[in-house]
Amino acid sequence: MQQLRPLGTGIGWRPEIAEAVERMPGIDWVEAVAENVCPGHVPESLLRLRARGVTVVPHGVSLGLGGADRPDASRLTALAERAEALGSPLVTEHIAFVRAGGPLTASPLLEAGHLLPVPRTRDALDVLCANVRAAQAALPVPLAVENIAALISWPGEEMTEGQFLYDLADRTGVRLLIDVANLHTNHVNRGEDPSKALDELPVEAIAYVHVAGGFERDGVWHDSHAHPVPEPVLGILADLASRVAPPGVLLERDDNFPEPAELERELTAIRHTVTRARARATIGAGTRGGVTYAPTAPKAITGSGVEPAAGRPEPGAPVRAEPASGAEDAARQRLALAQAALLSALVAGTPAPEGFDRVRLGVQGRALAAKRADVVAKVAPELPEILAEVYRPAFLAYAQGHPMTGGYRRDALDFAEHLLLAGLPESTETRALREWWLERSGPAPLSRRPGARLARATRRVLLGR
DSSP, rough: OOOOOEEEEEEEEEEGGGHHHHHHOOOEEEEEEGGOOOGGGGGHHHHHHHHOOOEEEEEOSSOOTTTTSSHHHHHHOOOOOOOOOOOOOSSEEEEEEEEEEEEETEEEEEEEEEEOOOOSSSSHHHHHHHHHHOOOOOOOOOSEEEOOSSSSOTOOOOOOOOHHHHHHHHHOEEEEEEEEHHHHHHHHHHOOOOHHHHHSSSSGGGEEEOOOOEEEETTTEEOOOSSSOOHHHHHHHHHHHSSSOOOOOOOOOOOSSSOOHHHHHHHHHHHHHHHHHHHHTTOOOETTEOOOEEEEOOOOOOSSSSSSSSTTTOOOOOOOOOOOOOOHHHHHHHHHHHHHHHHHHSSSOOOOOOSOOOOHHHHHHHHHHHHHHHHHHHHHHHHHHHHGGGHHHHHHHHHHOOOOOSSSSHHHHHHHHHHHTTOOOSHHHHHHHHHHHHHHHHHOOOSSHHHHHHHHHHHHHHHHO
């Protein structure tokens, strides 16, 4: 099996904590959201870290490998460029779908703005394997894919999470990024046993591990990445580390950042958890915080685990994308229809597809709208400044009937346009909102040509009515 060099202990690099990360002791590597890094303008903080020998791994969130469509070539090219710009030993993405609809369903393309679970069915696995192979063929370094957290379950699933991941790795040679916080989320929300998942998946194919926090509300666990790491998540980390030495472990934090000392304490707890679990591996203890995840002996691995099966690639080996078969096309069609129906129910208010828990769909739909509001506020901070306390309720009301059809910047513009066309009373806030929209909806920077000036004046008159 081709081996990646050990990564060690790391933390998710975010602009808000960039300076703190540079000063933290014992940081061996960092992970940066791939879509937030421009290859020609890598943040100075990441360049300084790289100069010190700190590994940087790009972590993609928008490829949608679990979707029914084949991976977008431009997104794959962008991910490859980021890996090369950062000198990364691998890149990572998610086992999720993030958009649905379009030509396969003859319906409008919808964006989730979030990572949604794929059904653990043979159709979904066939499509995912084909998409992973296409991504592997386009990337200059090995790919690892992450299990995700979910609030909802698909009806009629044919495999457990561990079986699904095992078959994916076995058929493609892809490496796995195991998020133990997501295993805890699925334990609370879907009743899935983390220890059983670890027992079934090929732990030897693990590239590295994510650890993160969340919170529970009304019996639902929300994987927020904005709260401290709870003891049950460290318990699952200990269970995993008792089975295999993880090549790397990384703390994720995306919001509500605490003081650097608090992050350092969480990193210390993660290191100690792994060290103790490795030391106690022979006696198999794995109890944390009153929750027991008893380690069991790992399943014998063939295929992509210990030794690759004949004709199958090793993890990280270059893979040539193969032409699609008629069976694959049919699987894509069936998956496309199912995913479009689910996403439409979540973001466009259409009826819940048969077999889904309507209460949980409501929770997931509200969570998607809340995330949209939060991210739009980050990419367009002028909007909450202009609208003040009106921003959030206005955006949530807008989101109920206006699904995302593009990225978050497009979403911000569409939201502002919606408010202006709704006929807001003339005020200082309305004028500021109108000017903000005009400056960003036309050419950038604003053209001084007569035609462009006339178009802006026309829009200003129309929006003023």
